[in-house]
Amino acid sequence: xxxxxxxxxxxxxxxxxxxxxxxxxxxxxxxxxxxxxxxxxxxxxxxxxxxxxxxxxxxxxxxxxxxxxxxxxxxxxxxxxxxxxxxxxxxxxxxxxxxxxxxxxxxxxxxxxxxxxxxxxxxxxxxxxxxxxxxxxxxxxxxxxxxxxxxxxxxxxxxxxxxxxxxxxxxxxxxxxxxxxxxxxxxxxxxxxxxxxxxxxxxxxxxxxxxxxxxxxxxxxxxxxxxxxxxxxxxxxxxxxxxxxxxxxxxxxxxxxxxxxxxxxxxxxxxxxxxxxxxxxxxxxxxxxxxxxxxxxxxxxxxxxxxxxxxxxxxxxxxxxxxxxxxxx
Numbered sequence: 464x465x466x467x468x469x470x471x472x473x474x475x476x477x478x479x480x481x482x483x484x485x486x487x488x489x490x491x492x493x494x495x496x497x498x499x500x501x502x503x504x505x506x507x508x509x510x511x512x513x514x515x516x517x518x519x520x521x522x523x524x525x526x527x528x529x530x531x532x533x534x535x536x537x538x539x540x541x542x543x544x545x546x547x548x549x550x551x552x553x554x555x556x557x558x559x560x561x562x563x564x565x566x567x568x569x570x571x572x573x574x575x576x577x578x579x580x581x582x583x584x585x586x587x588x589x590x591x592x593x594x595x596x597x598x599x600x601x602x603x604x605x606x607x608x609x610x611x612x613x614x615x616x617x618x619x620x621x622x623x624x625x626x627x628x629x630x631x632x633x634x635x636x637x638x639x640x641x642x643x644x645x646x647x648x649x650x651x652x653x654x655x656x657x658x659x660x661x662x663x664x665x666x667x668x669x670x671x672x673x674x675x676x677x678x679x680x681x682x683x684x685x686x687x688x689x690x691x692x693x694x695x696x697x698x699x700x701x702x703x704x705x706x707x708x709x710x711x712x713x714x715x716x717x718x719x720x721x722x723x724x725x726x727x728x729x730x731x732x733x734x735x736x737x738x739x740x741x742x743x744x745x746x747x748x749x750x751x752x753x754x755x756x757x758x759x760x761x762x763x764x765x766x767x768x769x770x771x772x773x774x775x776x777x778x779x780x781x782x783x784x785x786x787x788x789x790x791x792x
Contacts (some may be wrong), residue, residue, distance in 0.1 A: 469512055475535035477512045481505050483541050551589045559589035566598060575605040593619035597629045604636060612636040616649075627656035631663050634670070643670040643677075 484505050488498050509515050546555065562585035569578035582599035589595070596619035603612035616633035619626055634649030650667035657663060 472535070474512055474514060475533070475538070476540075477508055478514065478536065479538045479540045481508055481514075482539075547587065547590045551591055555588045556592075559585040559592065559595065562588070563592075563595055563598060566602070570598075570602065570605075573605075575602050578602045579606065591622060593622040593626050593629060596622070597626065597632060600629070600632050600636065604632065604639070609636045609639040613640070625656055627653045627660070627663075630656065631660070631666070634663075634666060638666065638670050638673075643673040646670040647674065 484501050487493065488501050493501070546552065551559075562581050566578045566581035566585065569575075569581060579599055579602035582595055582602060585592070585595045586599070596615040600612040600615035600619070603609070603615060613633055613636040616629045616636060619629040620633070623629070630649050630653035634646045634653060637643070637646035637649055647667060647670045650663050650670060653663040654660065654667065
């Protein structure tokens with residue numbers, strides 16, 4: 464087969480693994496059938512990665528000597544695995560801890576990609592420390608890569624199932640991906656380990672509210688907005704809404720509310736339209752509780768354009784506005 468699509472680095476990696484397999488053939492714990500299977504496996508890898516022909520050509524002359532001297536040709540994968548994942552030396556742990564601290568500094572400076580790269584270097588030195596994965600998850604979240612953030616949180620929890628911060632960040636990653644059922648489970652585990660953590664409780668409440676609203680209104684706002692056609696917001700008098708003193712007062716009060724802060728944190732950086740719409744619905748519910756009369760005025764304008772905002776109480780059968788809900792405490 465052609466090796467045009469196989470990188471040189473991949474070939475060096477496979478050669479390292481073949482060297483490991485070759486050493487295993489001499490192990491007394493394997494019987495003859497097992498040793499034969501290892502030989503066949505080596506032959507298959509050499510064939511798939513086209514190693515034999517290239518190696519024969521490279522072992523002759525000056526080019527062959529340079530290839531043999533390449534550091535990548537002398538990597539002991541098993542030793543690297545043991546030193547990184549099994550028994551990590553104190554020196555490696557100390558160096559990795561220093562890299563973690565550097566990553567934390569970069570996070571504070573909002574240099575998220577650099578922080579992510581630094582946490583990765585720490586993991587490459589000591590892959591047994593759950594804090595490194597959890598911190599890298601935070602960097603991934605800041606960069607909007609919630610899939611990898613969730614992966615790192617799960618890896619941290621494999622090392623330490625009682626790591627509350629990893630559960631909390633896993634819940635946040637799930638909520639960003641609009642996977643609120645999994646988010647609820649993650650937040651519940653975080654609260655089980657840190658019962659007094661109010662952030663976890665607030666985030667749990669947000670995800671539970673999402674699930675409740677979704678069960679009541681499976682179509683959600685997305686269906687209404689997509690069916691409106693054209694520009695559904697074109698007929699709304701935004702100027703009167705924005706200049707309304709009650710609206711300004713309500714916005715000021717809401718911005719100091721920790722619950723609103725959590726909602727806005729979830730909204731920020733979302734790249735999933737359904738998740739953004741769901742978060743917007745949650746924010747609308749909070750606005751309805753703050754000032755029902757003002758909210759109903761805005762809602763009626765939007766309903767005339769074909770968009771239905773969520774309300775705390777259903778519309779009365781006669782079409783009149785619903786009674787005002789009790790003010791939130």
